[in-house]
Amino acid sequence: MCGRFTLTATPNDVRALFDYIEQPNFPPRFNIAPTQPVATVRQEHGGRHFALVRWGLIPPWVKDPASFTLLINARSETAEHKPSFRGAMRHHRCLFPVSGFYEWRRTAEGKQPYFIRPADGGLMAFAGLWEIWSDPDGGDIDTGAILTTDANQSVRRIHHRMPAILMPEDFDTWLDTGNIMARDASQLLRPAPEDYLVADPVSTRVNSVANDDGSLLEIVIPDPGETAGQKTKVAKDTAKDQLDLF
Known part of the structure; x- marks a missing residue:
């Protein structure tokens, strides 16, 4: 599962990796929420x-979003066949640019959040789906969900699921809904390599969506259950508070 993530890279760095046509400007985000x-x-x-897009996919056939479960994640193993995601897997695949994500580990003291990011400190891409939902008055809203898969060994000590991360060489295949069928695209949705990610315990301040600043990435003292070999290093970000939305 993925319930919070960050996008702290500069707009130029994001565009350089994903190679899109537009030149949007947006602030760094440290606690992106559904x-x-x-x-x-x-x-x-x-x-x-x-x-x-709004994070939380709404299938086109939903009549009342208020009574529909918020779909922030989709299981990669079943998305091709589930009514809520089947159409998007065929026609509306996308990428989510991400700097890192948060996951919570259950401990005797409660849930301890971890910040998980690429070991090289760069950007990564989550496999995603998007849909257009139209309200009865004719307004349209683009919505999206992140695909998840089984966690690799390094993430499994924190949580049994993780986002499906795509490497740059797979971007074109995933996005090509005109020529690549959903069943073939699904083969790209697998756990990240063991050495790709590092994880560090961070403050429970991330639990509140009102907190969206660089101090969320600062390492905290690990809980007693942590072993010496599990602690990794992450640079502290000293950026000031940013806007809540793009």
């Missing part, structure tokens, strides 16, 4: 495009 606008990349009209 229902908020999130950056995605999709393939349309012969090129890649940047698009904001």
Whole structure:
């Protein structure tokens, strides 16, 4: 599962990796939460495009979103066949640009949040789905969900699921809904390599969506259950508080 993530890279760095046509400007985000606008990349009209969607997919056939479960994640093992995601797997695959994500580990003292990021400190891409939902008055809203898979060994000590992370060489295949069928694209959705991610315990301040600043990434003292070999190093970000939304 993925319930919070960050996008702290500069707009230029994000565009350089994902190679979309637009040149959007947006602030760093340290605590992106469900229902908020999130950056995605999709393939349309012969090129890649940047698009904001509301995090929480609403299938087109839903009549009342207020009575529908918020779909922030989709299981990669079943998304191709589930009614809520089947259409998006065929026609609306996308990428979520991400700097890192949070996951919570159950301990005797409660849930301890961890910040998980690429070991090289760079950006990564979550496999995602998007859909357009139209309200009865004719307004449209783009919504999206992150695909998840079984956790690799390094993440499994924290949680049994993790986002499906795509490498740059797989971007074109995932986004090409015109030529790559859903069943073939699904083969890309697998746990990240063991040496790709590092995880560090961080403050429970991340539990509140009101907190969205660089201090959320600062390492805290591990709980007593942590072993010496599990602690990794992450740079502290001293950026000031940022806007809540893009």
